Amino acid sequence: MEITDEWVEMFFSAVDENRVLKRRESSTVEFKRVFDWVTKEFKSNIGRTAAAFANRDGGVIVFGVADQPHTLIGIDNFDRVDDAEISAFLNEHFAPSIEFSRHTVKVDDVTFGVLQIAPARVKPVVCIKDSAKTFDSDIYYRYSGRSSKIKSSDLFIMIQEGREAAQRKWVDLITNAVKIGVENIGLLNVASGELKSSNNNTFLIDESILDKIKILDRFSESDSGAPAVRVIGDVIDAARVVERARNIHEEDVYLSFLTETLHAPGLDYVSAIMRMTSEYYPIYFFLNSANVPLDQRANRVNDIVSRFKVKLKILKRIADDKLLDGKRKSYPISNTPLGIQRRMVLEGYRSGVPLEIETEQECKVALEAVFSLDTGDFDRAFVKAELYSIYNRYYPFTVDATNYLFRWAITYLDRVLDRQ
The missing domain is CATH 3.30.950.30 (Schlafen, AAA domain)
Structure with a gap:
C-alpha cells in the first residue's frame, strides 16, 4: 500500500x-x-x-x-x-x-x-x-x-509462517537456479549494491526486493530518479511488476455491499476480508460479483494467497454456515417489549415502509430484526437502503457492541440473499 x-x-x-x-x-x-x-x-x-x-x-x-x-x-x-x-x-x-x-x-x-x-x-x-x-x-x-x-497461538503461527516462508524462498531460489543453469546466474546484493555475475545478461532477483525495483522495457515509462533495473532484450510477462489491489477497509466492504457498487474486483474484497479479524463479512455478495460458481467458491477462495487464519475460517463458512443460521435465535420475535419492537421493524422491512429511527437504541432493534428476515419475504433493495441510511446517520456507533451487531446483521442479510 x-x-x-x-x-x-x-x-x-x-x-x-x-x-x-x-x-x-x-x-x-x-x-x-x-x-x-x-x-x-x-x-x-x-x-x-x-x-x-x-x-x-x-x-x-x-x-x-x-x-x-x-x-x-x-x-x-x-x-x-x-x-x-x-x-x-x-x-x-x-x-x-x-x-x-x-x-x-x-x-x-x-x-x-x-x-x-x-x-x-x-x-x-x-x-x-x-x-x-x-x-x-x-x-x-x-x-x-x-x-x-x-497471544500464544498467534505467536506460534507467526513463527511457523516465518519458517515456511524462508523454506519457500530457498526452494524457489534453487529451483530457478537449476532451470536457468548455475553458469548463467548473477546475484545482486541490494544492501551493498554489489553485483556478481557471469558474462550472461540473465539475473536471478529474489522476490523480496521486487517492491524496490522497476523493470523497464521499451514499452515502459520511467520515473525520474526511481530505482530501476534496465533489461536489454525481451521481458517475459512473468517478470513484470503487477499493480497491487487497492487497500480496502471494513467500511468499504459495508458500503459496496449496501450500495452494490464495487470499486475493485469482487475477489479483491474477499482478499481484504482475509486480512481482517473476523470471517463474518458479506463474502457471498463479492463471490457472486466475481461470477464464481457455487461449486467453485472454495477453490477460488483457496487460490487467494493469504497467510492469515481468517482464510481457513471463510472456507469453513462456505462449507457450513450454521453459526449464522443460529444467530436469529439470539433476537427472537416474542411478546417481550424488545420482541414486540423487533416485530414492528420486521413488518416494516417486509411491507416496504421506511423506518423512523432517532436513536442508537432504535438502530440496535432495527439490526436485531434483520435476523428474522427469510428468503423471499422482503425487497432486497429496500432493506439495503434502510441499513445504508442507518450507516450514514449513526456509524460508527458509540457502543462497540452495536458496531459488531451491524457487521453480523449485514453478514446475515448476505447469507439470506445468497439463498435466493
Whole structure:
C-alpha cells in the first residue's frame, strides 16, 4: 500500500457533512488527535502501535482525527520532528528495526499526518527496552482496533509462517537456479549494491526486493530518479511488476455491499476480508460479483494467497454456515417489549415502509430484526437502503457492541440473499 493521492481520496471519502470520518480503528488503522512527540507517553504509545502493525500486516496512524466521534480537526506540527528522531526511538526500543514512512496530506485545506508502518520482513519485532507504555521482551500484535501483547497461538503461527516462508524462498531460489543453469546466474546484493555475475545478461532477483525495483522495457515509462533495473532484450510477462489491489477497509466492504457498487474486483474484497479479524463479512455478495460458481467458491477462495487464519475460517463458512443460521435465535420475535419492537421493524422491512429511527437504541432493534428476515419475504433493495441510511446517520456507533451487531446483521442479510 502506498499513500498516494488515490489512497487519500478513497480513505477520506467516508466523511459526512459534520466532518466526521465514518471509519473505525481496525487491524490496519489507528487515529490520533494530536502529534505530541515531546511526551514520553505519546512516543511510547506510538512505538507500541508501530510494533503491533509491523508484527501483523502493517498499517497507518492518522494524526489530526478526534476520538468518539472521529471528527476531522487536523494538525500543524507533523513536519517539525525529523524522521531520524522517530527512527532513533524505535530502534532503541524495538528489534528488528521497524520500517516506516511519513506523509503530510491535505483534505479540504485541513492538514493531517500519516505515519505508515510496513509489515516486518523478519518477525517477531520484540521490545528490547522499557518505556512508559512498553516493556522489555514483550511482543505486540494488532487485534482489531487495539495493540496488545500477542497471544500464544498467534505467536506460534507467526513463527511457523516465518519458517515456511524462508523454506519457500530457498526452494524457489534453487529451483530457478537449476532451470536457468548455475553458469548463467548473477546475484545482486541490494544492501551493498554489489553485483556478481557471469558474462550472461540473465539475473536471478529474489522476490523480496521486487517492491524496490522497476523493470523497464521499451514499452515502459520511467520515473525520474526511481530505482530501476534496465533489461536489454525481451521481458517475459512473468517478470513484470503487477499493480497491487487497492487497500480496502471494513467500511468499504459495508458500503459496496449496501450500495452494490464495487470499486475493485469482487475477489479483491474477499482478499481484504482475509486480512481482517473476523470471517463474518458479506463474502457471498463479492463471490457472486466475481461470477464464481457455487461449486467453485472454495477453490477460488483457496487460490487467494493469504497467510492469515481468517482464510481457513471463510472456507469453513462456505462449507457450513450454521453459526449464522443460529444467530436469529439470539433476537427472537416474542411478546417481550424488545420482541414486540423487533416485530414492528420486521413488518416494516417486509411491507416496504421506511423506518423512523432517532436513536442508537432504535438502530440496535432495527439490526436485531434483520435476523428474522427469510428468503423471499422482503425487497432486497429496500432493506439495503434502510441499513445504508442507518450507516450514514449513526456509524460508527458509540457502543462497540452495536458496531459488531451491524457487521453480523449485514453478514446475515448476505447469507439470506445468497439463498435466493
